[in-house]
Structures are given as structure tokens and as C-alpha cells.
Amino acid sequence: MASIPELEEIRRNQILEAALSTIAETGAAHVTMDDIAQAAGLSKGGLIHYYRSKNELFQATFKELFERIFELSRESMAQHSDPMEKILAFDFLYDLENPYTRQGYPLLFDSMALAAREPDYQAMFDAWVDRWIELLTGAIRQGIADGSFVEMDPDPLARTISAIYHGIAIRWYLAPRSHSSEWAVNSFRTAIGGAMAPYRKKTGQDAEKGQGTGNTLMEMNRNPAA
Amino acid sequence: MASIPELEEIRRNQILEAALSTIAETGAAHVTMDDIAQAAGLSKGGLIHYYRSKNELFQATFKELFERIFELSRESMAQHSDPMEKILAFDFLYDLENPYTRQGYPLLFDSMALAAREPDYQAMFDAWVDRWIELLTGAIRQGIADGSFVEMDPDPLARTISAIYHGIAIRWYLAPRSHSSEWAVNSFRTAIGGAMAPYRKKTGQDAEKGQGTGNTLMEMNRNPAA
């Protein structure tokens, strides 16, 4: 067994992994230290050796959660080079197959309930949003530089885009009966396409791309209406 | 004191009122029956006389919450006659002055965390969304009928609009440092205006109205960019 100086880090990762899945299953309101310790293959005493209180463990766990979501976002965006495609790269949020999804959403809901009351968690949420915003403002700035978008302050627009993703995610996860993955994808495309429309320059291929990304819901809606 | 047959309803309302404010303050995860009983001016025994278990009380409380939010939405929308204005009538969501806001948001976050795991709460959330959607589809249908909007299935569009409101609300409440009320209002106007753009017919005064509601963020962005 690998040992000595890395042990601490290995254990902490083991514990965080266990905490993430246990809290996702049981809910932050009901998990016990014992649950997490057992899931990590430790006793309660062993767990406490690494995280001295439940609160300490929780904060580390949610920090890890935000870290992971951010990392996924960064990677998804990095797969594109066109600024508009970068902005629309977050469809992994609406993928049921993704195991991170099943784990991430319950945790995210817990983290928001915590953030609504506890300043520490609010600060974490705030910081996570800001990192997400940085990704988006980066893409927007790139679009301004290459002439796809007009000159503007990218920050409020990035926050709008991010909020749209988030709002659709909530509906998609909490009310799947009436909000399919297809709806979610079409929905964020139209909404974000629409919010960006005033800032996009029509330069031939861009205009075409705009139609393709901006009007999917329109096609979806071409069914006979009531 | 009014008495006898109305007593039960009076007490139940008293208790729900107390539950709403106590849970909003303390959080669903930490309130105790005693807390709620005291806030309602009863003993724990008295409380249990009306709601036999914590779960029963919680469900009734969150049902009441959704009822109230819906009622506010309905009233806000009813103050407008133009369909596009109806759709944009929910700016009360971003009003810090409104005491319902301070109470409603924490409860809403709790309800979502519950809905992420408990089917009963998920069903409540789902039903609440559907009622909201009915309001919006009503407005959209009106717009189709009077020629403001093109023919379409209003349901997915209404869900997109509703999700945009929700997403912006979350950011506005949980990260107020970087998401002002002004941002929230401008944001939902651009995003919803953008999402609706493909369906709006330009009929003179409507086109003008469309500019006014759809481009507020654009003006906001006219500050010097980085």
C-alpha cells in the first residue's frame, strides 16, 4: 500500500468521495457522521481524526462539489473554439446518463438551502458563480475581439446566461414529468440565443449559426397548437 | 372572540402562519415542533392536536407557501391587460422591500431541497410550476388570439419563461453582492424578450414595445467595457 506522506491526502479524498455520495443520497439534513465514516471505510473516530467536526467536513465537501462542477464546465467549454459555441457548451447539465448529474443535483439543492441561511455557504455559492461567470465573460470577450459580438460590458450578460442555465436545470431536475431533456436543451438555446441577439453581429456564417442555435424551440413549437 | 365552528380553521391558519415564519427563520432542517408551537401561541400538545406529525405540518406549510406565491403571481399578472406585459409582470420577485420575499425565498430553497429527494414534495413543486405555467400559457394564448404572437404551442415557451424567472431569482437572492435588483429586472426583460422574439409579430406599436422591453440590458451595458 502506498503510504506515508500522501496518506493524509488519500484519506481526505476517500472521505470527501464518501461524503459526496452519502450526502447526495441521504440529504445534508439527515446524514450522520457514522454513515459517512462507514462509506469511507473508516470508523467514526477515524473520520473525526481527519475532519474535526461535521461542519468542517460539510464545508470541505461542498467546496469539493463546486470545484468539480466548475471543472466539468471548464472542460466542456474548452472543447469549442467559437465563442458562441463556448457559451452554449453547457448542455452536459441536462444529461441524465451522466453519473455526476445524479449526484450533483441533490447536493446543489442542499447547498442552496444552506446558502440561503449560512453566510459561509453563501460565500461559497457566490464564489462558484463568479468562477462560472469568468468562463463566460472570457468567451464573450473573445467574441468581441474577433468581431462576432458588439462592444459591451460582458459581466451582466454572462450572469444572465448563467442564471438561465441554472433556472432550466432546476425545472429539468425537479419536475422531469413536464420538463424533458429535449425541452431543456431547446430551451436554453432559444433563451440564451435571444438574450445575446442584440449583441451579435451578422457576418454571414455567424448569422446562419445564429438561426441554428436560436430557433430550435421554434421548430419544436411547430406542432399544432391548442 | 369568535368561536366554535370556525375555531379549527382559525387555529390551523395561526399555526401555518407560525410555521411559515419559523421555518423561514430557522430552516426546515432545524426547526422543532416546540419552536412552531410557541410561535403560534400554543403548547406542543396543542399543536399536535391539529397536526398529528411534523411531516403533516410541513406538507401543509409548504402547500400554503406555494398557494401564496401563486396568488401573488396571479394578482400581479391581473394588473395588466396586454399579453406581453402580463408575461413580464413578475418583477415583484425581485423586490427586497416586499416582506413576503424575505420569508418566501428561504422557504422555497428548503422546498426544493426536499423536492430533490422526497416524492411528496416533488409533486407539490411540480403542481406549483404547472399552475404558474397555466398563467403564462393563458397570456400567450391571448397574445396569439389578438395577433401579437404567431401560432404555436405555448407550453414549452411558458416553461422557458418561468425557468428564466426562477434562475434569475436564485442568483439575485443567493449572491446579492454581484446580482442587484436592477440587474435582475433588466436581465429577465432581455432574456424573456429574447426568447419571445421569434414569436412576436411586428405590428407598429407592438414592435416599439418590444424594443422597450427587450433591450434594457443593452442600455445598461453601454458603460465602458474592460
Place this chain on the structure above:
DNA sequence: CGCCACCGACCAGCCAGTCGGTTTTCCGAC
């Protein structure tokens, strides 16, 4: 006199964190 609303002491279960103890690992001395 009986019923209904209400009270609050009590019980039983749960759980975070403590603590005394055991095992494992490491390292220097021989």
C-alpha cells in the same frame, strides 16, 4: 356530566463529539 381544546412532563431514540485504548508505521540505535 361529558366532550373538546389544550397542556406539559415524560420517554425513547438519535447523534455529534469525547476519550481511553489498540494497532500500525517509522526511525534511530545497536
Place this chain on the structure above:
DNA sequence: GTCGGAAAACCGACTGGCTGGTCGGTGGCG
């Protein structure tokens, strides 16, 4: 290379506090 001992890692019984729900009781009203 091995032995001793100290420190670190880990264990799990235990405690103290909390809380949901029970239950025997009380007062008031009809």
C-alpha cells in the same frame, strides 16, 4: 537487520443534549 519505543492512525463505547411523539390530566363550555 532487528529491536525498541514513540508517534501517528484508527477504533468504538460512551455521554450529554436534543427532539418527536405519547399520555394522563385540566379547565371550560354546553
